[in-house]
Structure formats: structure tokens, C-alpha cells
Amino acid sequence: MFLQSVSKSWHHMRGVRCTSSMTPRNRLSKMFMPTSKEKVSASNADAVASHSLMLKAGFIRQSSSGIYSMLPMGLRTLEKIENVIDEEMKAIGGQRLALPLVLSSELWKKTGRWDKMGGELFKLQDRKESDLLLAPTHEEEITHIVANELSSYRQLPIRLFQIGRKYRDEMRPRSGLLRGREFTMKDLYTFDESIETASVTYDEVQGAYQRIFERIGVPFAVAEADTGNIGGFRSHEYHVLSSVGEDSLLTCPTCSYTANEEKAIGKIPAHEQHKVVEANDNTKQTDNVLDQMINDWKNFLLASVTASATSGKDNDTVFEETAMVSVYSHSERDINILKVQDFMRKTMENKAAQQGDFSQVNFTFTPIASNHQDFKTTGDLLNKKQNVHVLHDESLLNYPWFSLNKKREQWKQAMDVVNTPVTVHDLGDFRTAKEGDLCSNCTTHNISSQLVMNKAIEVAHTFLLGTRYSKTLDCSFTPREPVTGGGKLPVQMGCYGIGVSRLAASVIESLHDERGMVWPTSIAPYRVCILVADTRSDESNTIADDLYDQLNGQPSVSTHVLSDQVILDDRKGGFGFKIRDAEMIGYPFVVIVGKKTLNDGKVEIKERRSGQESHQVELSIQEAVSYLKTRITDQLTVK
Structure with a gap:
């Protein structure tokens, strides 16, 4: 009874070509892939x-x-x-x-x-x-x-x-x-x-x-x-x-x-360093010395900082400070809030380290004003007996009348009046770099290092x-x-x-063109698509199945590069929509089984390239298998 069962099974299997691993062939006719011929509408926010x-x-x-x-x-x-x-x-x-x-x-x-x-x-x-x-x-x-x-x-x-x-x-x-x-x-x-x-x-x-x-x-x-x-x-x-x-x-x-x-x-490039800077037209005379110091600048930032640190052992507070930060930059240079924030965080961490061991510094940075419309008066903000930190960007050296020592004296005099501690830090990089600036990493500065x-x-x-x-x-x-x-x-x-x-x-986004996606071979959903031009031809379907099995089941290295990496487009319908789908999906290689295959025994191989016409070759079945194995192996090898 057992032998009869085996015999029946063998006769049932005769004439059925399977891959070496006995797994079903990957067929687009069986896959859930709802493509669309029309342009898919996306919201404005998603329009990429x-x-x-x-x-x-x-x-x-x-x-x-x-x-x-x-x-x-x-x-x-x-x-x-x-x-x-x-x-x-x-x-x-x-x-x-x-x-x-x-x-x-x-x-x-x-x-x-x-x-x-x-x-x-x-x-x-x-x-x-x-x-x-x-x-x-x-x-x-x-x-x-x-x-x-x-x-x-x-x-x-x-x-x-x-x-x-x-x-x-x-x-x-x-x-x-x-x-x-x-x-x-x-x-x-x-x-x-x-x-x-x-x-x-x-x-x-x-x-x-x-x-x-x-x-x-x-x-x-x-x-x-x-x-x-x-x-x-x-x-x-x-x-x-x-x-x-x-x-x-x-x-x-x-x-x-x-x-x-x-x-x-x-x-800062040389032409900007030697540029004559006009006086600020927005300067307004005021009785408040602090207001006057702000009004003298077009580019400034006022922010509040809070910082506290706790010990790593008993969680006691070892350091705490609330401060105001006043930052100034050249009129043609934007202040970089992240650079200011990073500088102040490190300043607070250094202060905390001086007080003893700590687990971390809890740090908040809140911009208050960055232009004259936001700014009302510094009096209420700076006269709260909080520490004041003053930062000047090095671009201010472009002003021939600028003196950091003079600014230190002015701030000290102004803060002494209201009994508020002030620290005027050394010049630093607190501006946003821009195109045309000279590379800070190059030893020689010329137009090639912009x-x-x-x-x-x-x-x-x-x-x-x-x-x-x-x-x-x-x-x-x-x-x-x-x-x-x-x-x-x-x-x-x-x-x-x-x-x-x-x-x-x-x-x-990087590799697409007007025809669709262009996947690199390493991450393409499938590396090879075998496209049957006319699925009504039994001979074409048989040739496509045989080619699939040879690609998918080749021994040695090709098993690695092509195993489960081939898909058959055996869907019913015209050749035009299939090749358009193949280009839209972006398979690296498309092998066309068509009239030339039936007449001359050759298949056409199209290699998808971004922004270029697909590279095409015509080869016999055996040549195609060897060609694809070599090309794909080469593309997967990092040079």
C-alpha cells in the first residue's frame, strides 16, 4: 500500500519543474501589489x-x-x-x-x-x-x-x-x-x-x-x-x-x-573682514544704560538659563543657578542659538564640577528676545539680581570701534548700579556659518576652501x-x-x-527619475524580474520558468546573489504596462522573454540606471544566466 502511494505521488509530480529548494516560484500574478496607472494624489505635506x-x-x-x-x-x-x-x-x-x-x-x-x-x-x-x-x-x-x-x-x-x-x-x-x-x-x-x-x-x-x-x-x-x-x-x-x-x-x-x-x-572671508560697517540706524538714546547697550546692536539675543545639579550618591542639590544671557553679533551674521546653548550648558557643568561630584546638570535655555520688536526693556529682566552672562561673537572685530575690554567695563558699571553679578566672556563663535565662509579645517584659505x-x-x-x-x-x-x-x-x-x-x-529621493524608482541591487525588492511578453504562449511561459529555475537554483556564489531574488511577471495584459511597472518599481535587471526568444533563442536584458536609458543586451539563456550572475556579484562588491 505504501509503495502504491509513493508510485502515485511520483507520477503526479512528473513534468512539474520546481526550484532546487522545492519552493514556489515568485510570481507577480500571485502577489498582493496594488500598483496604480494614474498619478497617486498626496497631501501637500506629503508631496515628495x-x-x-x-x-x-x-x-x-x-x-x-x-x-x-x-x-x-x-x-x-x-x-x-x-x-x-x-x-x-x-x-x-x-x-x-x-x-x-x-x-x-x-x-x-x-x-x-x-x-x-x-x-x-x-x-x-x-x-x-x-x-x-x-x-x-x-x-x-x-x-x-x-x-x-x-x-x-x-x-x-x-x-x-x-x-x-x-x-x-x-x-x-x-x-x-x-x-x-x-x-x-x-x-x-x-x-x-x-x-x-x-x-x-x-x-x-x-x-x-x-x-x-x-x-x-x-x-x-x-x-x-x-x-x-x-x-x-x-x-x-x-x-x-x-x-x-x-x-x-x-x-x-x-x-x-x-x-x-x-x-x-x-x-569670515577677507572681503567681509575689510568691509566698512555703517553705524546702526536703529540706535536710540535712552536714560536706561542697559537699554542703550541693546539698542546699539541689530543682532542680539536675550535668553534665560536655569541649571541645577544633584549628587550621584544622595541626590542632594550641589549646584543651582538662574541667569540671564545676552549675546551680540555682527549685523550681517545670525546668532546661532544652539552654539549659545551648548556654550552655556558647558559653562554650567564646569561650575557644577567645582562644587563636587554630580550625576548630571538639569539645564533649560529659553530665548526671550532676538530683535527690537520682541525686546521691550532690559531693566525688568536684568535687574532681578540674577547672574548675567554676556557673549560677543568674534565677527564683532569687523567693527573698528569694537573693544571687548571697553564692553567689560560698561557692563560692570551698569550691573554695579543694580548690584547684579556679570560675566563678560571671551570672544567666541556664536554665529551661524554660511555658504562662502572659509573652511576652519584648512590651513590655507582661498576661494577653493569656501x-x-x-x-x-x-x-x-x-x-x-x-x-x-x-x-x-x-x-x-x-x-x-x-x-x-x-x-x-x-x-x-x-x-x-x-x-x-x-x-x-x-x-x-536620491536615485529616482521620471520613470520611477531606481533601487540599488543590494536592497531592491527583487534583483531580477523575468517579464513574459505574451503569457498566452505556453512556450514563452515554459522558457521563463526554466530561466527562473536556473537563476534561482544556480550553485556556488549565484545561489547567494540570486536565491529568492528573482520574480516572474506572468500577469495577463499587454507588454507596455508590464515594462512601465518594472521601470516604476525599479528592478535592477529586467529579462524579457518575447518573440526574439521564440525565434532566435535570445532574451533581452535591460539594466535600470537612474536618469539614463536602460542598458540593453541580447543573450542566449545560458549566456544570460552567466551575465546576470557576474553583473550582480560585481554590483554587490563594495569597491
Whole structure:
């Protein structure tokens, strides 16, 4: 009975061609891919090429504002990106884990970010009215986990990463996956013994990021960046250049120095240094000396600062200060609020360090006035017996009458009248750099070292955090060498993110053309599409199936580069709509089985190239298999 059953099964299988792995062939006729012939309408906020093309090609569908469902083709692309990231993270010792999407507020309140991030958090409560949030990031959670398990330096270094969904309540979700409220991210968190070993880790991760973007095959730039709300003291951004980007990068063509506009340092060019500066027409005479000092300037900023620090042991307050900050710059130079904020944060941290050991400085910076319309009077603001910090940008040296020593005397006299402490700091860089400034990194300054501005999309960010979170959350270890008092040391941390879903959209923005998306071979949903020109021809269908099996089931290296990377377009309908769909979806290679195949035994291979006519060759079936294997292997090899 058993033999009869086997015999029947064998006869049933005869004539059925299967792939070597006995898996069904990938067929577009069986796939859920709701493409659209018409231009898909998007709201004005989402009117970018990546969003329109992903909708039209059936990669995504919108669920609600800033939240999207990933359909099969879109999900395959995200998984390709995730695989590249996963391999490179593991290559530097990263171990993958999964962290919860719903977090308790307890740790976030302890680090101060529950209030600091405010409306950006999706906050909720459970039935017991406990505060929770949807995870926008996981510094607190991962630090808490490691803190509970870490005891000795022998357990370090630790490198943990995850790839998952994150949530931020964007005020204005826009541009599809470029700025959504739900998104997919990779986060790597590192824990080291010392700032020296943490810096080595930082460099290793930067090397891994370099390989990730080179393997993906998209033009990118690495820029020095501000640490922002995450904290820390070393930070870089990774950008895809695109006209729809919200970031502005300043780059030196000579030495390749690149920095975000908010962080960039530019030297004032010679023609601006020697420019004769006219007196300020807005100057008004007033009885209030402080008002007069403000009115003398076109560019000024008035802000309030509060800072406090608590001890790492008993949580007692060891430092506290409330102060006013008054900043001045050249009339043709905008004041950079982030640079001012960073300077004042470091000033307060230095003051706190003089008072003893502290876990962190809770710091707030609130701009009050930045022009004469906002500004009413300094009297009420500066006469509150608060400390006053005065900052002058070095661009003021362009004024021939400017003297820092004279300003120090004026401020001291004015503040003595109201018995208010004042500190007039040395000249510094408190201005926003701009295109045409000279590169601060080059030793010789000429026209070739003038900074050039480009718009870009931020797709990754690296932070060397130091002890920003480990001190607050008591993540510490017993060191190699005993420390004074026999205590423990806080671990040195780093966090490193890549926006997976944003990167997918950014690749489209960077590489699309008028025909559609142009995917790099490494992350294309499928690397080869076999297009059957006339599915009514049984012979054409048989040839296409045979070609599919040869590509998908080739041994050795081709198994790696083409296994499950081929799809058959066997849909009913005309050749025109199929080839238009193939170009819109952006398969790197399209193999056409048509009349030439039936008459001459040759297939036509089209290679998709951004902004160019597709490169075409005609080859026999065997030649086509060898050609595709070689071309794809070459494209996947990072030069």
C-alpha cells in the first residue's frame, strides 16, 4: 500500500519543474501589489517623490496621519536594509535583542526627558493610572537592563542593538516615510570601561556605518553634528543628499570637511573682514544704560538659563543657578542659538564640577528676545539680581570701534548700579556659518576652501554619550584599578541610530527619475524580474520558468546573489504596462522573454540606471544566466 502511494505521488509530480529548494516560484500574478496607472494624489505635506512612488507602486498604504502599513514589496525592501545593518553590527560584536514598545515613565522622569521631550512623546496610562509611553528611543531602558547585570570591568565591553518600531508625536507629520509618527529604526547601545575605549568603539561603529551605506549604494555624507536632547559630547550625522532634505550641510570642496549648518564653523572671508560697517540706524538714546547697550546692536539675543545639579550618591542639590544671557553679533551674521546653548550648558557643568561630584546638570535655555520688536526693556529682566552672562561673537572685530575690554567695563558699571553679578566672556563663535565662509579645517584659505551648502536628509546619527545616562541610572562597575574610596565607576556609553524606513524613502529621493524608482541591487525588492511578453504562449511561459529555475537554483556564489531574488511577471495584459511597472518599481535587471526568444533563442536584458536609458543586451539563456550572475556579484562588491 505504501509503495502504491509513493508510485502515485511520483507520477503526479512528473513534468512539474520546481526550484532546487522545492519552493514556489515568485510570481507577480500571485502577489498582493496594488500598483496604480494614474498619478497617486498626496497631501501637500506629503508631496515628495518617494511618497508618491511608494503609493503608486503598491509599497505602502496610509493608515492615519504619519502612520503607514508596509505592503509585501515595501516590507521586502526594509528587510533588505535590515539584513545589511544586521550583518555589519554583528561584524563589530553587536548582539541583537528586542526591547519593549511600551515603556514605564519612571526611568524617563529620572533622566528628566519625560518633561523635556514634552508633546513629542506618546503618553498613555494603564487602568491603574500608571504613566506609560510609546518608545521613541531606548537609552533609559537599555541602561537600566545593563545596570542590573553589570558588576565588573570583566563584563565589558557590551554592544547591544535592536531593529524595531519607534513612535514620536510629530506636530506636522509630512513627506511620507521621511517624517512619520511611527517608523523603523536600528539602535546600537555600547558600554565601555573608559572614555578612551568608548572612543575606539565610536570609531569602529563609524567604520561599520561607512560599510553599511557603501553596501546599500546610495551617495551619502558624514557631518559633525549637535548632540541635541540625547546629550553627550561627540556626535555625527549621516545624510543622503537631496533637494527635499530639511538639513543644510556646509562642505569644503578641498578637504571634505562637512558639518550641519547648526554645528559648522566657518571663518569670515577677507572681503567681509575689510568691509566698512555703517553705524546702526536703529540706535536710540535712552536714560536706561542697559537699554542703550541693546539698542546699539541689530543682532542680539536675550535668553534665560536655569541649571541645577544633584549628587550621584544622595541626590542632594550641589549646584543651582538662574541667569540671564545676552549675546551680540555682527549685523550681517545670525546668532546661532544652539552654539549659545551648548556654550552655556558647558559653562554650567564646569561650575557644577567645582562644587563636587554630580550625576548630571538639569539645564533649560529659553530665548526671550532676538530683535527690537520682541525686546521691550532690559531693566525688568536684568535687574532681578540674577547672574548675567554676556557673549560677543568674534565677527564683532569687523567693527573698528569694537573693544571687548571697553564692553567689560560698561557692563560692570551698569550691573554695579543694580548690584547684579556679570560675566563678560571671551570672544567666541556664536554665529551661524554660511555658504562662502572659509573652511576652519584648512590651513590655507582661498576661494577653493569656501564652504558650499547642500540640502540633505538625515538617515543616521551617532552619539558618544559618556556618563550622561549611566550616572543618573547608576550603571556602574568595579574597575581594574581601585578608585579612591573603593567605589565603582560609571560606564561610558554610546548610542547609534539608523532610520531604516527613512533610509528607504531617502534612497528613492536620491536615485529616482521620471520613470520611477531606481533601487540599488543590494536592497531592491527583487534583483531580477523575468517579464513574459505574451503569457498566452505556453512556450514563452515554459522558457521563463526554466530561466527562473536556473537563476534561482544556480550553485556556488549565484545561489547567494540570486536565491529568492528573482520574480516572474506572468500577469495577463499587454507588454507596455508590464515594462512601465518594472521601470516604476525599479528592478535592477529586467529579462524579457518575447518573440526574439521564440525565434532566435535570445532574451533581452535591460539594466535600470537612474536618469539614463536602460542598458540593453541580447543573450542566449545560458549566456544570460552567466551575465546576470557576474553583473550582480560585481554590483554587490563594495569597491
